[in-house]
Amino acid sequence: MKGHTVIIETTRLTLKALTAEDWPLFYELHRNPLVTQLCFDPPSIEAMKQRFHCRLQAWNTQSTHWLCFVVNHRHSNESIGLTGFCMQDGVAEVGYMFLPSFYGQGFATESLRGLLEWARERHAIDEFLATVTKGNVASEKVLLNSGFTFHQSIANAYCIGGNLYTDHIYRLSLKAQSA
Template sequence: MVQITADDWGLFQSLNQDPAVISLCFDEPSPEAIKESFESRLPAWNKSSDHWLCLTMTLAETGEKIGVTGFRMAEGKAEVGYLILPKYHGQGFGTESLKALLKWASEEQGIQSFGAIVTEGNVSSEKVLTKSGFSLKEVVPDAYEIGGKLYADHIYSYESIALKQTV
């Protein structure tokens, strides 16, 4: 995984427009909003950055980029997220990339606390989180609207082992 570059625009745009990717994440953003979101992720990232660290997922065998993963820092906690091209759904790439991201963030950046918010019904994303060590902490009813329908937010949390050992 490497930080997103200007060359990754096509991948980012596809991920943010494909109904199979976004249907349980968010309404399709405008082209301008997608471009703004993409450009906000391009500057070099460090732990005090306000923008998302956005990394591309790449197949080792072919070099094909298949999705993005990353996080943004808020109040000392890293909020994780990931989007994967539909033809790669269900093959374990989300879990593999999230575990690698957590390991890197914890060991190299000293980040110990992670969170994720998943829209009700996004069972695949919830499986990725639980396989990666996250626990469901809270369900907030009618918290998020997609396509004119209200969904509950499922709020997950993960504390790295280093933090657990010091508590």
């Protein structure tokens, strides 16, 4: 799966496979403290370039790297964030990042729902998980609004800015919904 082909469309959004031209958005999302503060320490430029180039590789359900989509607003075609997942033992770990100017408008939930539906219909993926740093209330709300349920809490699981944070693990199984 390569190229900037439209992959997923929702009411307000279009999700397209990440391409080399999307580096400025990727860079901004990984360097903006409002985006990263409850996710991770801003990576070095070299680490960021490595992450970016890994996500440009062709992807299939056996891939171990992230499948990454650029989220565009359908009306303006403006790039507003990223969403995607990484397969681990048949389960897709989802993630999303949006520019702060688009927070609170339901775009993360809408893009995640579109991604879940596409993954299920196109690739028969029906098990999903997400890890959120405790305190990232907005991200937890996105997951709950997308059908995820709280699964477990892991204390002192992740270090950001020299502080240990608790991880909240969320799960979604679409198997039960198809029976």
